[in-house]
Amino acid sequence: MSADTSQSPTVISRSSALPAAATVAAVALWFVVYWRLEDFSSWIVGLLPLPQDDHLKEAARFFVYDTPKVLMLLTLVVFGMGVVRSFFSPERTRALLAGRREGIGNIAAAGLGIFTPFCSCSAVPLFVGFVSAGVPLGVTFSFLISAPMVNEVALGLLFALVGWQVALTYLGFGLGIAMVSGWVIGRLHLEGWLEEWVRNVRAGAVELPAESISVADRIKAGIEAVRDIVGKVWMWIIVGIAAGAFIHGYVPSELLASIMGKGAWWSVPAVVLVGIPMYSNAAGIIPVVEALLGKGVALGTVLAFMMSVTALSLPEMIILRKVLTTKLIAVFIGVVGLGIIAVGYLFNALFS
């Protein structure tokens, strides 16, 4: 048994050429399939024994075309980000942010939120780890707001389904909300509203030994991200696309435009309120966003809805309750919610 000890530690460098070549081939194949996707979907819809009902046909076309399109795009984007993220870790992000002044710190935190791997299940250790290592509270919040809201899934899908203008605007304003909200929370000096045990943790940042990471490992990280994320959200996506297909085929434009159009001033705060208890990955909400925009719903209202669903979620609040007092959670929801509402109004005013 103990004879094995000698061999394993030294075998680190494996050939990375084969996995790299396979990845290039797979991505090329992806593009070929994606290019021909519309023809393929039309052909499938043509084969379906649909009655001559325009509504049903429209809904079916939306569903049959969007499902593989969204799943393919998501796979590519998640794979790419999985590889990029193997260069970042929360530990490294913290080292970059510790001792940073507010202002610059808020900007850096919001930006790093895009690349640092984050899931709400690790929100608590992350929060405590940041605060205890000397990252200012407001800077920590900037990160915590940006990480779930401005992520690769949201940006990639917006880019592909709604266009690069909307994706860029979402990126810019999402980062803006994360910076400003974090800065405001920092200015309020609410450190006393953390749970007591969090204030008592005094741990320095830990120095981790280097782990062996080859190109093959980074590709593997990408594949694992796909298996993990796409495996978890594909059902949400199909539900989202079905909802989008229904809106696309059946809901009359006049109805939505009158409820959620630019004319209705109350629609922005209303969708933000509706979005807070809702929890959906960005992947599930974007097909709905696409369908709503197609029906003439105001862009600002739709983006506000999407931001509210992704940035403020009930499950995350329940998890964060372990480290934040209810008062601080209320401030967090209030500041971020107001920021989103402001962005929604600004957009509706700008793009008319």
Added chain:
Amino acid sequence: MKDVKVLGPGCKRCETTAEMVRAEAQKLGVEVKVEKVTDYAEIAQFGIVSTPGIVIDGKVVHAGGLPKAEDLAKWLAA
């Protein structure tokens, strides 16, 4: 006898990590005592930001995501 702590609130990955440590230790013939630390305050004392983390004989060797088997072997053999 190595004292191994697996830090994590009890997610699936933490379970898997603990299993991996046991399996790798058995393969190497290293005696280990694996202990799971699930309390957030205790986890935070080790200074890590992401879970699961691995502590071997009081030293943090890994944080965030599943460890690689070959790295585990290296840490356990050290």
